[in-house]
Amino acid sequence: MLEVRELSTSYGAVRALQEVTFTAPRGEVTAVLGANGAGKTTLLRTITGLVRAQSGSASYDGRELTRTAPELMPGLGIAHVPEGRGVITELTVEENLRLGGLGRGGRVRPEELERIYELFPALADRRAALAHVLSGGERQMLVLGRALMAEPTVLLLDEPSLGLAPRIVAQLFELLQSLVVEQGLTVLLVEQNARSALSIAHRGVVLSLGRVVVDERADVLAGDDQLRHAYLGF
Amino acid sequence: MQQLVNTLLGGLTLGMVYAAFALALVLIWRSTRIVNFAQAPMAMVTTFVALRIIEGGHSYWLGFAAALVAGLVLGAVVERVLIRPVEGKAEINAVILTLGLFIVLHALAAVVFGNRYRSFPAAFGIRGIEVGDTTIALTGFGIFTIVAVLVVMGLLVLLFRFTDLGLRMRAAAFNQEVARLLGVRVGRMLTLGWALASLVGSLAGLLIAGGSLVHPGYMDAVVVYGFVAAVLGGLDSPAGAVVGGLLLGLSLSLVSGYVGSQLVALAALAILMAVLLLRPQGLFSQARERRV
Amino acid sequence: MRRLLGQPLVLALLGAVVIIVVLTGVDDFRAVQLTQMAYLGIAAGGLTVLTGLNGQISLGHGALMAIGAYTTALLLQDDEPTLPLLAVLVVATVVTLVVGAAIGVAAARLHGPYLAGATLALAVAVPGIALYFGDTLGGEQGLRVRVPDPPGWLLDAAYFVTGQDLTPSTYVAFLGWFVLVVTYVGLAHLSRGRVGRRWRAVRDDEVAAEVAGIALGRARVSAFVVSAAAAGAAGFVMAVSVRLAAPSGYSLTLSLMLLTAVVLGGLGTLSGALVGAALLTFLPQVITDAGVSAGLDDIRAAELAPLVYGLVLVAVVLLAPAGLVGSLRLAWHRLRATTTSKGAT
Ligand SMILES: Nc1ncnc2c1ncn2[C@@H]1O[C@H](COP(=O)(O)OP(=O)(O)OP(=O)(O)O)[C@@H](O)[C@H]1O
Numbered sequence A: 001m002l003e004v005r006e007l008s009t010s011y012g013a014v015r016a017l018q019e020v021t022f023t024a025p026r027g028e029v030t031a032v033l034g035a036n037g038a039g040k041t042t043l044l045r046t047i048t049g050l051v052r053a054q055s056g057s058a059s060y061d062g063r064e065l066t067r068t069a070p071e072l073m074p075g076l077g078i079a080h081v082p083e084g085r086g087v088i089t090e091l092t093v094e095e096n097l098r099l100g101g102l103g104r105g106g107r108v109r110p111e112e113l114e115r116i117y118e119l120f121p122a123l124a125d126r127r128a129a130l131a132h133v134l135s136g137g138e139r140q141m142l143v144l145g146r147a148l149m150a151e152p153t154v155l156l157l158d159e160p161s162l163g164l165a166p167r168i169v170a171q172l173f174e175l176l177q178s179l180v181v182e183q184g185l186t187v188l189l190v191e192q193n194a195r196s197a198l199s200i201a202h203r204g205v206v207l208s209l210g211r212v213v214v215d216e217r218a219d220v221l222a223g224d225d226q227l228r229h230a231y232l233g234f
Numbered sequence B: 001m002q003q004l005v006n007t008l009l010g011g012l013t014l015g016m017v018y019a020a021f022a023l024a025l026v027l028i029w030r031s032t033r034i035v036n037f038a039q040a041p042m043a044m045v046t047t048f049v050a051l052r053i054i055e056g057g058h059s060y061w062l063g064f065a066a067a068l069v070a071g072l073v074l075g076a077v078v079e080r081v082l083i084r085p086v087e088g089k090a091e092i093n094a095v096i097l098t099l100g101l102f103i104v105l106h107a108l109a110a111v112v113f114g115n116r117y118r119s120f121p122a123a124f125g126i127r128g129i130e131v132g133d134t135t136i137a138l139t140g141f142g143i144f145t146i147v148a149v150l151v152v153m154g155l156l157v158l159l160f161r162f163t164d165l166g167l168r169m170r171a172a173a174f175n176q177e178v179a180r181l182l183g184v185r186v187g188r189m190l191t192l193g194w195a196l197a198s199l200v201g202s203l204a205g206l207l208i209a210g211g212s213l214v215h216p217g218y219m220d221a222v223v224v225y226g227f228v229a230a231v232l233g234g235l236d237s238p239a240g241a242v243v244g245g246l247l248l249g250l251s252l253s254l255v256s257g258y259v260g261s262q263l264v265a266l267a268a269l270a271i272l273m274a275v276l277l278l279r280p281q282g283l284f285s286q287a288r289e290r291r292v
Numbered sequence C: 001m002r003r004l005l006g007q008p009l010v011l012a013l014l015g016a017v018v019i020i021v022v023l024t025g026v027d028d029f030r031a032v033q034l035t036q037m038a039y040l041g042i043a044a045g046g047l048t049v050l051t052g053l054n055g056q057i058s059l060g061h062g063a064l065m066a067i068g069a070y071t072t073a074l075l076l077q078d079d080e081p082t083l084p085l086l087a088v089l090v091v092a093t094v095v096t097l098v099v100g101a102a103i104g105v106a107a108a109r110l111h112g113p114y115l116a117g118a119t120l121a122l123a124v125a126v127p128g129i130a131l132y133f134g135d136t137l138g139g140e141q142g143l144r145v146r147v148p149d150p151p152g153w154l155l156d157a158a159y160f161v162t163g164q165d166l167t168p169s170t171y172v173a174f175l176g177w178f179v180l181v182v183t184y185v186g187l188a189h190l191s192r193g194r195v196g197r198r199w200r201a202v203r204d205d206e207v208a209a210e211v212a213g214i215a216l217g218r219a220r221v222s223a224f225v226v227s228a229a230a231a232g233a234a235g236f237v238m239a240v241s242v243r244l245a246a247p248s249g250y251s252l253t254l255s256l257m258l259l260t261a262v263v264l265g266g267l268g269t270l271s272g273a274l275v276g277a278a279l280l281t282f283l284p285q286v287i288t289d290a291g292v293s294a295g296l297d298d299i300r301a302a303e304l305a306p307l308v309y310g311l312v313l314v315a316v317v318l319l320a321p322a323g324l325v326g327s328l329r330l331a332w333h334r335l336r337a338t339t340t341s342k343g344a345t
């Protein structure tokens, strides 16, 4: 269980997170929604320690995360896929994947790579290509595959649907859902695309100006016209 | 004809050294976006370490090895103590910092080792090899120079291409934040990168010193040539640095042989400006436009 | 009163009085030192405009000084001068300015480390030219500079004002400080005016400057040209003072010294550049003496001064990015702010 307690942080005078509190239960998808600039990216970055938390905490199974160095996250089973995808374009597809596997410590076995290639056959054909040449959808598969290489238990995804065609988004979310079911992953899914996100999420947390304004079951949130209009715009 | 062959052979040997030096600059640039102008005096200091050991009656190879180790350590210390605080800050900070270090090492060497010219031994003959009844300008030490640089480059390729450590180092160089999230200890990788670069720089220093004279400023022009070679190759590409080094070595050798050795630095400046203004991304890179 | 004191011209007049008083009282040795301070100060002032106001770095200003110095030397070869000294100054400045314009056009397209590397190459390359054209430029030995005697009216005037005869060294010192004052007044005017605003705008934010209609290239080139002209004038003073233009005087070391002066002075103020020049002129003797009394031989002790500069350069970047003068000024402002706020309550 990922627990965020009264987490606050700011960039100079901008208070990006103000006492954010919610929990993401194990084996569930929790969607984090909100307008541009609501603080969603900041939330993920503060959890993994890329941004310093001013007060409050985020913990996973009792282990405090915000004061742990980001380098240690893979070792704790936490994979953070940053906004804008974060493929390392100067490395090949396979090198990106191997890098993901190294994060857990120890060597990368060929079977582990094959498992990812089975999941994303498009990557298998391009394994020796520089990630630079991949399309947006392929890059998204690559970063997801790379995150899975570390065999995480928690997946923090920052706008995975950004810039993808609706069909690809649907495939991606389907895959995500099956991973959650099969591997019991805990997912924190930051999305602009609220409708798609809520379709696979168990809970929805809506941020506005750095505060949690809604924390509801996903189906309730998606079904409540008033909430939807007020915060999600669909 | 013979003169041309000899000039080109001399250029090849020199080019290998410039290539090594350029490679050192590229390794650092790639990971920290800093041009280490202090690379030259760092190499100079380690060469003096070797000279001390050799003059103390020990073997050339002990001095050689000690200089390389000294280079490794010096690179790591410089990164940790001096460079870390300015990483990611305005470019001018790092430029001034490395120049400050340049001055410090220069003066320190002059205080500790003295300011005169001293001869540095070579491991192999420095007379030209005789083919039939003509002597060509390839010396035993020249061959050693070429082989040594090739070996070091080969080892670096092995490290970067085929080991997990090399993969981590490249990841840290290309994208620090993503690398951190994937569990790479970026700080350690940068330190290691500086250490390796400094080792390669030390090798270049030893090879230039071999069979010739050293003093605190003997590497100063080489940092310019190394920089030009690195820019020729695009500053980001190790392979480009090597090709750039060879090209520059040959060109400068031709200038020195046919125009005048005094104009070598000017020729390097002209080549640098031509590249920066006409093909800023370097001769060999297909990469997108680069801001220089 | 404070407004009045802030005017460059008024400051210059005050400065001139101070200079006359100081230079009148000193012996030849000090006069030579003060001349050195003047030429370092002139070049550092130019460099400060370039680096501090426009954000371009140059490691090649020593080479630009060489161009001014060699021009001066070529014009002052004969026993009977063909041109009056001030005309030589003008020619040396203009020649360096033209060369600087050519370099500036190329440099305007470079930034940060690339510009540093290119100007470093310039610093290393230029002395070689003097060696290559040894017949005209004197090779390793360099060219002797024959400084014409001061004109009679000046001797009379000097005697009238100071009550002493003008020695050749004091004459050159006056000349150097005259050039310094003129240069600084010019630089101050430029940097306070429209041109200076453009330079700063380009330094602070290229995109914003471009949006505001400032031609980036032109602003950069003009900064380089102005700064090169100052270096040329400094080269003139140096040649006249040393009475020699030789490659060894214009090595990379000189370029790095100038950069040191500018950084010590806090990148961007003329007063800082002058303080930096003073430190570079007067500190070495103190440090060397300390070294000798600590048991080092003379040659090694002489290297202690650059060691200290280098360390200070490193320390300034790490600890006081505003430079020595800048940091002192900040501290002074803070002090004043607290005392005035106390006074108000
Ligand atoms: N590095 C930074 N420095 C200063 N302010 C920042 C920084 N990063 C984010 N902010 C500010 O913090 C607030 C939250 O930003 P954040 O990126 O977390 O929003 P977001 O919800 O992810 O938005 P989007 O949907 O556009 O990605 C915004 O007001 C933003 O301008």
Ligand SMILES: [Mg+2]
Residues within 6 Å of the ligand: A040, A041, A042, A083
């Ligand atoms: Mg975001």
